[in-house]
Amino acid sequence: MTQIDSISLDLDLQAIRSQFPILSRTVNDKPLVYLDNAATSQKPQCVIDALSDYYGRYNANIHRGIHTLAEEATLAYEATRFAVQEFIGAASAEEIIFSRGTTEGINLVAYTWGRQHIGAGDEILISGMEHHSNIVPWQILCQEKNAVLKVIPVTDEGELSMEVYKNLLSDKTKLVSIVQVSNALGTVNPVKEMIDAAHAVGAKVLVDGAQSAVHLDIDVQALDCDFFAFSGHKVYAPTGIGVLYGKRELLESMPVFHGGGEMIKEVSFEQTTYNDLPYKYEAGTPNIADTIALKTALDYIQNIGKATIRKHENGLLAYATAQLESIPGLSIIGKAKEKVSLVSFIVKGIHPQDIGILLDNLGIAVRTGHHCTQPLMKRFGIPGTVRASFALYNTKEEIDILIAGMYKSIKMLS
Amino acid sequence: MSQQPILEIEKEIIEDFALFDSWEDKYEYIIDLGKKLPALEEEHKIADNKIKGCQSTVWLAAAHEDGRVFFKADSDAVIVKGLVSMLIKVLSGHRPEEILEAKLDFIREIGMMTHLAQTRSNGLLAMIKQMKNYALAYQTIQGLEKK
Numbered sequence: 001m002t003q004i005d006s007i008s009l010d011l012d013l014q015a016i017r018s019q020f021p022i023l024s025r026t027v028n029d030k031p032l033v034y035l036d037n038a039a040t041s042q043k044p045q046c047v048i049d050a051l052s053d054y055y056g057r058y059n060a061n062i063h064r065g066i067h068t069l070a071e072e073a074t075l076a077y078e079a080t081r082f083a084v085q086e087f088i089g090a091a092s093a094e095e096i097i098f099s100r101g102t103t104e105g106i107n108l109v110a111y112t113w114g115r116q117h118i119g120a121g122d123e124i125l126i127s128g129m130e131h132h133s134n135i136v137p138w139q140i141l142c143q144e145k146n147a148v149l150k151v152i153p154v155t156d157e158g159e160l161s162m163e164v165y166k167n168l169l170s171d172k173t174k175l176v177s178i179v180q181v182s183n184a185l186g187t188v189n190p191v192k193e194m195i196d197a198a199h200a201v202g203a204k205v206l207v208d209g210a211q212s213a214v215h216l217d218i219d220v221q222a223l224d225c226d227f228f229a230f231s232g233h234k235v236y237a238p239t240g241i242g243v244l245y246g247k248r249e250l251l252e253s254m255p256v257f258h259g260g261g262e263m264i265k266e267v268s269f270e271q272t273t274y275n276d277l278p279y280k281y282e283a284g285t286p287n288i289a290d291t292i293a294l295k296t297a298l299d300y301i302q303n304i305g306k307a308t309i310r311k312h313e314n315g316l317l318a319y320a321t322a323q324l325e326s327i328p329g330l331s332i333i334g335k336a337k338e339k340v341s342l343v344s345f346i347v348k349g350i351h352p353q354d355i356g357i358l359l360d361n362l363g364i365a366v367r368t369g370h371h372c373t374q375p376l377m378k379r380f381g382i383p384g385t386v387r388a389s390f391a392l393y394n395t396k397e398e399i400d401i402l403i404a405g406m407y408k409s410i411k412m413l414s
Numbered sequence: 415m416s417q418q419p420i421l422e423i424e425k426e427i428i429e430d431f432a433l434f435d436s437w438e439d440k441y442e443y444i445i446d447l448g449k450k451l452p453a454l455e456e457e458h459k460i461a462d463n464k465i466k467g468c469q470s471t472v473w474l475a476a477a478h479e480d481g482r483v484f485f486k487a488d489s490d491a492v493i494v495k496g497l498v499s500m501l502i503k504v505l506s507g508h509r510p511e512e513i514l515e516a517k518l519d520f521i522r523e524i525g526m527m528t529h530l531a532q533t534r535s536n537g538l539l540a541m542i543k544q545m546k547n548y549a550l551a552y553q554t555i556q557g558l559e560k561k
Binding site (some may be wrong): 028350351352353354356357358361368369370383384412413 | 437438441442445468469470490491492493494529536
């Protein structure tokens with residue numbers, strides 16, 4: 001591992017910010033304050049360069065050409081698989097399937113493992129804080145198979161009710177599909193405890209790592225999860241590339257997802273035999289450039305060190321939480337004991353969208369709305385929230401700008 | 415009942431906005447319009463009148479009288495409501511063909527196009543389409559009545 005032991009070092013924020021070219025732009029004549037990192041993170045120059053280097057120097061289709069460019073592209077593409085294996089602690093690189101993102105990873109499991117293993121009366125457990133991406137695929141499956149979708153409730157603090165969870169588990173439970181970190185609340189769920197409890201009743205567990213992969217240390221073997229899905233674009237990599245991890249024995253026994261080139265061994269009009277892992281699930285020419293740049297992004301994170309990043313982000317979270325709480329009429333939605341650097345809030349009598357529009361005029365990018373978690377918003381009885389989410393390059397000064405922007409917006413709207 | 419032509423109303427709005435020299439003044443004016451627009455009566459806040467955006471919701475009710483179309487609308491977000499108020503000021507009380515022909519260039523002129531471009535976040539663009547749909551429907555009814 002190329003990780004520098006920089007836990008004791010503080011981040012050189014100025015140096016880090018200079019690596020992200022977008023951070024020096026202005027929005028509405030104000031310096032950009034980008035606080036929408038839970039939607040997508042910005043990209044460091046090295047990631048942007050990796051894309052241009054691939055297209056400018058060794059663009060070729062992979063796994064089949066015998067020429068030099070094809071070999072270079074194939075090696076770079078496969079190097080990412082090893083980088084991902086290390087990033088999430090998988091036992092082997094064959095367990096790493098490239099996808100378009102978390103959503104496609106979850107759908108792959110629903111359409112393959114789900115169709116093979118879920119039958120009438122079986123139960124799938126999700127939680128009340130799931131993103132629509134981890135609700136709808138299971139709904140479709142349950143409707144098709146006459147199975148039952150059950151929901152673990154969310155407490156007022158924005159945590160999962162573990163007691164209810166354990167009561168919901170039974171020998172009917174075939175799958176628990178759970179978000180590790182809530183995109184709307186920031187809550188870090190106790191997935192290890194949940195996985196162990198699910199395994200005790202014989203259920204498989206899929207962990208939605210869309211929000212967690214960038215903030216937490218991920219070790220799929222220690223977690224013992226059966227599937228883990230995350231997206232590249234939230235870990236400083238390009239859009240359009242994601243990862244589905246699955247335990248080898250599951251991936252081997254599951255039916256194929258998309259049919260086409262690459263995923264086959266031999267094709268005749270009578271019968272087709274399928275390729276080995278991981279290619280069995282990677283039909284067609286893959287997203288080569290973005291896959292290669294994913295490794296650059298993961299290396300970038302590892303070089304700084306997740307512990308260093310987390311320490312900085314936790315500082316931002318604590319500061320932002322305290323500052324926001326001091327604003328009259330403002331309530332934070334999601335007060336879990338363990339959170340990532342994300343704060344969701346509402347202001348009494350003001351629609352979140354109005355705040356978002358005014359903050360944008362101040363150059364501040366936040367997310368407003370239901371965050372693709374409509375059932376969760378309904379649970380809290382609100383149409384949506386304003387969400388500020390922080391990344392490694394955000395600063396205390398930017399939070400001060402947000403707070404000043406909030407006072408100004410509230411004054412204009414009141 | 416005489417009604418000022420749509421283009422003239424648009425021109426007045428553009429002239430009003432030209433007086434604002436900061437974004438704050440512009441938005442404070444829109445927010446004020448939003449606050450002053452009377453809330454839509456509950457009887458009109460029905461599913462048929464609801465134009466749901468991804469973030470905020472618009473309600474639009476229409477009626478016709480003496481060959482003219484009248485609109486009433488509301489929104490749960492005040493800036494959208496202010497923009498809704500301007501659209502009503504421009505289009506309400508006109509003949510269907512005038513409403514159908516209106517290009518509504520004032521929205522671009524006053525720098526509010528971004529709010530229409532965000533088609534998913536609010537119901538504004540859908541509201542304009544719906545206003546024109548009503549105008550078309552009433553035009554058809556008028557045509558049938560003449561026959």
